[in-house]
Amino acid sequence: MIKVGLTGGIGSGKTTVAKIFKQLGVPIYLSDDRAKDLMLNNQFCENL
Numbered sequence: 001m002i003k004v005g006l007t008g009g010i011g012s013g014k015t016t017v018a019k020i021f022k023q024l025g026v027p028i029y030l031s032d033d034r035a036k037d038l039m040l041n042n043q044f045c046e047n048l
Helices: 014-023 031-041
Strands: none
């Protein structure tokens, strides 16, 4: 399996490329969504 990481600055098109990959059936992992979930639901972060 080939793994690709999308990087770039704000407004560089990372989300657009991820959406295209998803439409093509490529599995994607949205790290921003996971980070937000961890910040909102992780008990460890509540103590920071």
